[in-house]
Amino acid sequence: MNNTKLTSEPKAKSRFYYGWIIVLLTFATLLVSAGIRSLPSILLVPFQDEFGWSRGGISSVISIGIFLYGLVGPFSAALLLRFGIRKVVISALVVLAASLAATPFISSLWQFELLWGVVSGLATGMMANVLGVTVSNMWFVKRKGLIIGLLTASAATGQLLFLPLFAKVTADWGWRYAVYAAVAGVLIVLVAVTIWMRNHPYDVGAAPYGSDEIVKPAAFKGNLFLTPLQNLRFAMKNATFWLLAGTFFFCGFSTNGLIGTHLIAACGDHGMLEVTAAGLLAMMGLFDLFGTTISGWLSDRFDSRWLLFWYYGLRGLSLLFLPYALDATPAMLVVFSVFYGLDWIATVPPTAKLAGETFGKEKSGMIFGWIVVAHQIGASTAAYGAGVMRDWFGSYSQAFVIAGFVCFFAALMAVRIRKSQAEKLQAA
Template identity: 85%
Template structure:
């Protein structure tokens, strides 16, 4: 976002940069959002048992939510610039809380589709990875890769905190109690955002971290709905965009759409209790917290294309190992959880960094939002497709193996991204 330099309003520098408080609030927001988006994996089997809906039908609703979660991203980036982080996040959290509070009253599949496929998908999409990228661009000049890594890791931490707790509450007290507990978590974060969130460093008389120049943000002048579409038109002329979007499609296909949605159910097919299976996802979240944070640090220092090559390749190997792990001992599932967890969403920091290098910081938020759309289309495809394949074959093994091989394709695609085009594309922007 372009800015107009103004004289410093104070010569006094704070000892602690307020940007880190914004990072903490954004971390908590993304943590809760990710936890809510992962909640359907806990509810899949209880809904099947109580309402008699097929696993494919429930997966279809989850698929719609995942798709809308991604689709709203580019428009969320524009709204964050126009209305400010505080208003947008507070509004999204409020809508999400209302949606969840009504969920225990549902009796029909269409109601589940409305609340979780549409409303929840749109609300959580306003707090997707685009929020983390926007915050890092506005508040930081240095340490951007590290900040994006930390905020991306919040999705993993959301699973770490939410899934075992929600699975335990659901098993002991019923899924409705678990949903109400999630509403309470949203309310706490909403209060914190309303009190402490700020839109820009200028609001607290500070310069972005890594610089001494206090600047006033320029007003958002583009059309709220046309600006993201114009950014997509610009990006679509670049091969780098299609390679980034293509690799991110396979990223979503092999992570939250497949493992995040179906691992608990797949473990249940092999006799593992729901709480124990949720613990495996939580373990992945713990290791991804380290893996994605380290990935952000690495993205500031190494060629991001080669980072993506290794991330996708290693993820593919772990997914090919998963059917074997399910058929053997729980110890093998622990090995899978550790290995896969380190790589869960480590691809986000280098992808965001490449988008920023290629399209410039002003456009990168909305363009990265479109790259996330590709991610969520992949996730949506896997969420629905794996459920249908489970209904057809009685097992998830084919879906896991397919995802492993597409990761190898993504690994090779990453090496074709040419940074040499960055200057030309950024100049066109």
């Protein structure tokens, strides 16, 4: 091992680090995958008009897709370790492209449920936050928080950035052509991943960034199904896990489950064109790219618990402001989009860092995957619940106010993580 280190160190330092190509490929994969997951929010009104399905019925499909998107995360972490990043991502992209290609031929709600609630939910879940955490753990020792922030931002930004394109295509040519455009995006990424993706720095004769030692990755040991469950059982004994999972539940409840799914429809209720509303979400995506990347940088330097406290508190204020913004001038919605966008999913880097510090490098990927499950359960709850509340009350205002107050509760939970972590370190 020492000989490998001595002989390979000059070579590793003399060339461009291939890990940056992996980051770029992962960024593009997460961007497109999350963009696909955002498409159903564009389909809410067209499907209601064409098929006569209720807002609650369509929301139930989105809710199931969001839930499975999160549930597959821990098992995705095991598959990534067992089969490698390249094979898993290629397989997921192929399945996603197939489900998209079949969508224009649907005629019943159960078909939409199967393709988007189940197949698309599972496929995109293989290319979610766990993928970014796995890539950062394998390829980087230094700047890990920054990489997690950047890759997390790509997922959230993709969800928002593609919406204006999908909305414009839907308005001009119909929703089926928006789906065709999504298929084209998936195929482009599939070709790039097939050609350039690699599993580990060892595959290109390099050391992880920030290290001088080239080490062969350890073989995955354990059962693909049982190992994630065993890690969950281990994590459930730790109070920090419950606090992180609880705050992430409220994170999902207040982001992609509510705003990502229903903001366009809510703006439509106030007379705003679908394309214009999608533009607001795209603006959030741009500011999220900046905010979440900076959050990763901050998590390398400051106490992650207090970062979470401020992120959730400020998000709660912005959600309480949203009903007023919808009733006021469009300028107020722009203010909301900027402020909320900076905080859209900035919670992920500090949450991932706390999980890594608590559970260690070997277990943190799968355990963070379970924390993401809590996030998606919260998102699923909001996606369905807000749709039902809209059918009941004729407005989304109640859902936005509820989400604002649960964010305040999440901020208080984040402060409690300090005591749980201190107890764990003292016991060790």
